[in-house]
Amino acid sequence: MNAPESEEPPLLRRAVCPGSFDPVTNGHLDIIARASRLYDVVHVAVMINKSKQGLFTVDERIDLLREVTAEYGNVEVESFHGLLVDFCKDRGIPAIVKGLRAVSDFDYELQMAQMNNGLSGVETLFVPTNPTYSFLSSSLVKEVAAWGGDVSHLVPPAVLDALTERLARG
Template structure:
């Protein structure tokens, strides 16, 4: 079985993420979307909320599984018997960092990295930008699925009330 891992923080999941996940699902028998739990970073959404959103917006892909992990990505890949990591690249600046990570990963464990260019219509989308635009009342409907847009609006509305 050809199994790949698409890692990320997905805070929140964007259409750019879904582009890479969906295209990966066409190439591999199983795709594991791996949500990194980073204790040092406070997200807008909890891990459980992000897992829920990921499950909801990827449910059309029967070969996509959603998991979370802590620690080294290569250890997670080994535990899941995944042979490759799929990383989306938006720009050359992404490549510089991701190449170093890919080289480290192959050196540590032999796990390969497949770089997939993001569809140009999503190439500028980043979760941090989506959150910033939404925070100031901007329309993010073209950048995130409707379910995520609703959750984002609810979270930001609750934050303003507190």
Template structure:
């Protein structure tokens, strides 16, 4: 089976993320969306909430699984017997960091490839940070995130003082 891992923090998942996940699911037999557990990073949504939002957002993609992982990505990729890592690129500014990560992963395991996918034009400006900032001030994010995420953002910010 041809398996790929699509890692990220997904705080929250955006339509840009879903674009990359969907396109990856059209190429690979299975795509594992892997939510990074990073205790050093302050997240709006818990890991469990992000996993649930991703599962709901990808429910129509039969060959997509959602899990979390801790530690080195390359160790997780090996554990899941994946052959590739899928990474989305929005702009040239993303490339330098992603190239460093791909290079170190290749050094650690020469059998794992990194596949870079350019985000579709309509999502080239989109990030989870932008979505959170817009939602914090009650701006319309309905065309930026799946409906389940829009509802979760409204609920999360309504609960904050």
């Protein structure tokens, strides 16, 4: 028995990993890598917050993320502003993947997940952070690096280079 010639292609399983990624850390990459093994396409959405001055511009963060996620092959990086659920709706993304470092993260993220689901039906999947990165945040990396501390084990080499260069310029 032959398959019909006009067979529909299978639907791609899509998810989004949102964040500010200023800068991207090994903790972020751990969550993105794990999501990339579970989904056909992972959208990394860099949040634009016009009221907040980042260390890196949104375009720089996108470039760094593209560089450090290139090996996964199924990660698409772009920016967004406004509601994450609108980003998801525009792209047919039914799931948000978020890393949880501690119970304190869960309290906030649960409220966001329930709001997002109530607004649009988008599901949120929580991934426990690798214990190696449970303390890690972009803010902490920036602060330690600004004071001359070694963050080479906390960020990918390309990010370390960009961070070192940016902080040297003052």
